[in-house]
Amino acid sequence: MVCDTPQTVVVAGGSLAGHTVVTELDRRGFTGEVVWVTGAEGVAPYSKPALSKEYMQEKVTLDTICLPPVPTDSIRLRRVDRAVCERLDPDADRVLVDGEWIPFDALFVCTGMRPxxxxxxxxxxxxxxxxxxxxxxxxxxxxxxxxxxxxxxxxxxxxxxxxxxxxxxxxxxxxxxxxxxxxxxxxxxxxxxxxxxxxxxxxxxxxxxxxxxxxxxxxxxxxxxxxxxxxxxxxxxxxxxxGAVPALDWLQGAGLDLTDGLVCDAGLRTARGNVYAAGDIANWPHPLFGRRLRVEHWSNASAQARHAVGTWAADQEGGPHREFADIPYFWSDQYGLKYQMLGHARGHDEVRVDTAGPGGHPFVTYHREGRLVAAAGVNATRAVMGMRTAIQTGAGPGPLPAGTAPRRETA
Ligand SMILES: Cc1cc2nc3c(=O)[nH]c(=O)nc-3n(C[C@H](O)[C@H](O)[C@H](O)COP(=O)(O)OP(=O)(O)OC[C@H]3O[C@@H](n4cnc5c(N)ncnc54)[C@H](O)[C@@H]3O)c2cc1C
Known part of the structure; x- marks a missing residue:
């Protein structure tokens, strides 16, 4: 259990990252108040990936894509629906919502993107x-x-x-x-x-x-x-x-670095020590890829939300932060084909293409300075996900498998 003293945590954003932060605060036994400002949409939190796929094809209904209700075993939850955080006070720990200033001990920014x-x-x-x-x-x-x-x-x-x-x-x-x-x-x-x-x-x-x-x-x-x-x-x-742009307008002038998202440290904490970020909006230094990333993919949003709460919990207990080092991942479904990519290919200087990868579709690995940095394929879940350890350990490209063509390039 973290935080025995009464505290108020504000969570801004009613989609995957915000939902996961609230869920994680409860899972960790936080007993304070959570004010969850869910945004202007006025619908129950839902998962976006189906919108362009199964939902668009009328294969699923809204019920199927709704996120589960957040647990309230320990937290005291105040949900503020159909409302947005309009401003973060630069001089005090409070956010303006629908004309009301809500004070906070900690703020999680999960306001994602707008098209x-x-x-x-x-x-x-x-x-x-x-x-x-x-x-x-x-x-x-x-x-x-x-x-x-x-x-x-x-x-x-x-x-x-x-x-x-x-x-x-x-x-x-x-x-x-x-x-x-x-x-x-x-x-x-x-x-x-x-x-x-x-x-x-x-x-x-x-x-x-x-x-x-x-x-x-x-x-x-x-x-x-x-x-x-x-x-x-x-x-x-x-x-x-x-494409989409980070929903940052309400943070202008709040003393935060808003360069391509909300800039935070490797633990997902911003320069304003009690403000954390997670999901599509967060810009953080990835320890493995040696550069700042902002990742607009589903699994990143939930993993970062849990991590940001972990950093907040460490701050409560005076413990050390862990770096957020998850390997970026996304999938895309089109015509019954599943495209998947694991890793971060930007900056690669070599690609290796297996033109007859799993299922007869291309399977591609991306390398930078001799390290494997990403892998992608179609209907090749096992092959793509099987590259995780090699990407984490920075394995070299290794010998060329049959049918694989290396190519030098810069990206
Ligand atoms: C159509 C579509 C298909 C996708 N398909 C895939 C896929 O196949 N695979 C994949 O990996 N990823 C996919 N994604 C990306 C994935 O859905 C996102 O990475 C994920 O939704 C990010 O969650 P988030 O909570 O960070 O941000 P968002 O989902 O953008 O949510 C932000 C939330 O904040 C709210 N908000 C905004 N401003 C404020 C404010 N000032 N105050 C309070 N609340 C505010 C919004 O209303 C919203 O509720 C898809 C996205 C879309 C749109």
């Missing part, structure tokens, strides 16, 4: 980002009309949404700003594999194209999509998969 929507595209009829349940519902509500859909952006969410809508038999066009879908994340080989999958399933693609204008002036509200190569296309529905 990147260029101002000129915001609020246009027929144009939707995809970050929240409300976004996914708004898209789903349109599907019965069998819209021609243009998906702008071929990162994880753009590719998954294109795959989901195509799986429903809808005509889909995918605008790929980079050369290949998923290429910035997974590299050339898996990017090409992903492109081939979309083409095989009947998705039309526009490669190396940037959208310059969206104009909802077509018949029935159709949106004209202008591209920087001088061409244009039309969609009844346009989905923006342009």
């Amino acid at each position: 990147r929507v260029p101002a000129e595209f915001a609020g246009l009829p027929g144009v939707h980002p995809l970050r929240t349940l409300a976004d996914a519902r708004a898209v789903r509500d349109r599907l019965a009309g069998r819209p021609r859909t243009v998906v702008i952006g071929a990162g994880l969410i753009g590719c998954e949404t294109a795959a989901s809508l195509r799986s429903l038999g809808l005509p889909v066009e995918l605008v790929v700003q980079t050369g290949l879908p998923l290429e910035p994340l997974l590299g050339e080989e898996l990017g090409r594999f992903c492109l081939d999958q979309h083409h095989t399933r009947g998705v039309t693609t526009r490669l190396s194209a940037t959208v310059t204008a969206l104009t909802p002036d077509g018949p029935g509200g159709a949106v004209t999509v202008d591209l920087d190569d001088g061409t244009s296309t039309t969609g009844d529905l346009v989905i923006l998969g342009l």
Whole structure:
């Protein structure tokens, strides 16, 4: 049990990281008050990954993707729903919520991301980002009309949404700003594999194209999509998969470093000693990769939340901090194929490609200065996850397996 003295802990953010912080505080036997400010959405906490996959394909309902109720065996929980933290006082330990200043002994910042929507595209009829349940519902509500859909952006969410809508038999066009879908994340080989999958399933693609204008002036509200190569296309529905930015606005002027997320130390504590961060918003120095990371993936959010509570508990007891050294991991489901990546490939100087990896799909390892830094594959869970120890220990590339082609490159 930690903290016998009465304390108030404020948790900002009602998604995976915030939910996990509250759960972990209770699991550790914290007996103080937890004020959980869950954000503006006003729905029970839910898991986002299904939004672009099973939920979009109407294979699951909201009940299935809701996170379990948080336990309240030891904590006194005050939930503040349909509200956001508007400001963190730079001079006192308190946050402004709905006109009320709430004092805290510790604050966990788990406010995640908001979708990147260029101002000129915001609020246009027929144009939707995809970050929240409300976004996914708004898209789903349109599907019965069998819209021609243009998906702008071929990162994880753009590719998954294109795959989901195509799986429903809808005509889909995918605008790929980079050369290949998923290429910035997974590299050339898996990017090409992903492109081939979309083409095989009947998705039309526009490669190396940037959208310059969206104009909802077509018949029935159709949106004209202008591209920087001088061409244009039309969609009844346009989905923006342009990435996301950390939800930091409320922390401006609070004396925190907000350079690409909320900057914290290796234990996930910020420079304001009683403020901690977890999830998509946290920017921390990864001890293994020797650089600061900010990871926008599901398993990172829950693991960091537990870790941040551990750091807070260590602070209560005057104990040492542990560094957060989990290896980043993500998956992506498209057309029944599971893409997975373990590790952090940025900065790699060599890739090794097994063109006939598990299941006959490409399996790729990424190396930096002779160390294995990441591995990725398709329907290859065992092979990808089996690389964990080698990444942790910084194993060298080793001998080339049959069918594997090494390539020097810089990323
Ligand atoms: C459509 C989609 C599909 C995804 N698929 C995958 C996948 O397949 N694999 C994978 O690894 N990851 C996936 N992810 C990423 C994963 O869902 C995120 O990493 C995870 O949700 C991060 O959780 P978080 O709690 O840090 O932030 P978020 O989920 O962004 O939650 C932030 C919370 O804070 C609230 N909030 C914002 N501002 C304030 C404020 N000022 N005060 C109080 N509350 C505030 C928000 O309302 C929200 O409740 C996907 C994400 C999306 C959107």
